[in-house]
Amino acid sequence: MPQDTEGFYSFVERYRTAMSGERTGDIVVDSFSELSARKSFRREWTDAFLKSMEMDITVSDYGTMKDLDEYLFGSSEVVGLFMARIMGLDEDSYPYARYLGRAMQYVNFIRDISEDLQLGRLYFPGRNLKDLTLKAWSTGR
Template identity: 90%
Template sequence: MPQDTEGFYSFVERYRTAMSGERTGDIVVDSFSELSARKSFRREWTDAFLKSMEMDITVSDYGTMKDLDEYLFGSSEVVGLFMARIMGLDEDSYPYARYLGRAMQYVNFIRDISEDLQLGRLYFPREELERFDLESLEYGEVMGKKDNFISFLRAQIGIYREWQSTAEKGYSYIPYRYLLPIKTAADMYLWTARVIEMNP
């Protein structure tokens, strides 16, 4: 904080320049542009990613899970789609790839509550907080309603596990040499969720 808003929009402009066929001198942008062309990434995936990154500048909280869906798609589901395309997976795997990205992102939200609050962000839908009679996730509020917070957090872990379970149905599409690191990463997220669940 403060967020580098100018830097973000400059990055987006470099990306658009690279996608028009010009080199920008930015190794990240130019390399991504080359990879995007080589692997035939859909332009709307990257546009959705940049839209979600912009939402981190313009949006501080979300009312409902439906409101959060757009952010989740661009910030995490498209990462699963990029990876599926890089690995050359059948398009039938794409819904599961999206769920894996979404599930991992939700654990990030659960793990990073304190850090995100310091950045002025609340990623959990307000309707979820209201369901457990929480006004916010600020320390003072949580300490005054510990049981509510524990129930809230365990419910969010339940949402994550449901998405993760759906994602795992897509493991059959992934060749073993790719599945091993992906499943290892997913297992680490499962472990993180278990640790938090034991002592929210």
């Protein structure tokens, strides 16, 4: 997750430069641009990824799962889509690739709860957590 706001926006500018066909000298950006062209990545996937990374800078919590959906698509589901495209999988696999990416993001959320709280972030939606906690209390689980 980007902590360096200026660095993030500089990275986005280098990405846009590379996607316009210019080399940037940034091996990560230039290599991704080349891979993106070679594998015909959908531009909206990368745009969604960058938007979610920007949300790490601008959004500190999510009220409901619905609020979190946009972040999850860009932060994880598109990673599954990139991988499916890289592996040459049929587009019928794409929904499953998205689910796998989402599942991996949930594992990251759980692993990073302490760190995210220290950074002032909460990815598990508050309303949903409250509902689950109340349900668990009422059922004794």
